[in-house]
Amino acid sequence: MTLHAELHRHLGGSVVPRVLWRYFHRSDAELAQRFPEYPGFEEFYTKPRKSLDEYLELHTLVEGCQTLKTLPYFVYRLIRGAYIFENLAYLEIRYTPYLRTDAELSESERIDQMAEIVAMVGRASRLPEYPIVTSQILCMHSRLPNAVNRAIVDLAAQMPSYVCAVDLAGGDAQYADRLDEFVELYAYARSLGLKTTGHLYETPQGCYPELIPYLMRIGHGIQIPLRYPELLGQLAARHQCLEVCPTTYLKTGTLLDLQELQVVFDRCFDAGVDIAICTDNAGLHNVRLPFEYESLLTHDIIDFKQLQACQDAAFRHAFAWPHSDRPACLLSELLKSEVNTVALEAV
């Protein structure tokens, strides 16, 4: 039986449209008035955007709703849905904690409040009735000052029971002017023993080879096999894994057709670079992880053997999965012994 590991999911984009719309109508009169009927809201929320920047603007709508007070509401629904509808055994949730702090506070007060946000998300995501192994990835952000990003790295190192890694988000085209800063921040994170991933090589404008050596996994990275396949050998040697999120590229206009991913998978498999299939923003896309796998299969982009290789890779590259095997192996043993018992009883 397949249980999945999800390595790339944003807290902001994880809210499915119906949960968000209901939240507006329960708690936010202004947004409730802006979106009086559900179908109109779903259309607005999930429609494809022209660019990655336009797509990322939608996150601000959700970020504004996710405060210290409301986070348990959203996280509870995320975990419940992931357990019941997606068969997740493992989930890394990523977000920028600074953007969930109280915007009325000063920068230093907001930095101080980040620890409360992380603890709140951590507590809310561990539910005995929906037992998924969860951990958090804290995202530095390309539009935030260096001091805030550095505080995010420090916080990640200070809270290992809730946080497994750091990321860089906010649109990869924005990194260019501050590349040295981000290289230094990643070097600092690695010096603290932190694990690392980063949104990179997602779009043709977001290709920065200087950052690659600091990353253990690459958020998206599809432009590497598409445009710079000569880099794949280095990735394989460093055991770096790509976090490929198929639906995102259609929603952001990065790819026009899912079929373009065929080259990504073929070149990575040939070069020995692992791929974990992820959702990125399952709520925003209204697409759950098992569907991402199935869709690649039905479009003949991968076969069953490759699908299983990707499922294995997700557990192997998970930053905080505590077991040596993926859960399918553990369950298979359990189910096999049940079958044997039933067979013996039949005799």
Ligand SMILES: [Zn+2]
């Ligand atoms: Zn992402």
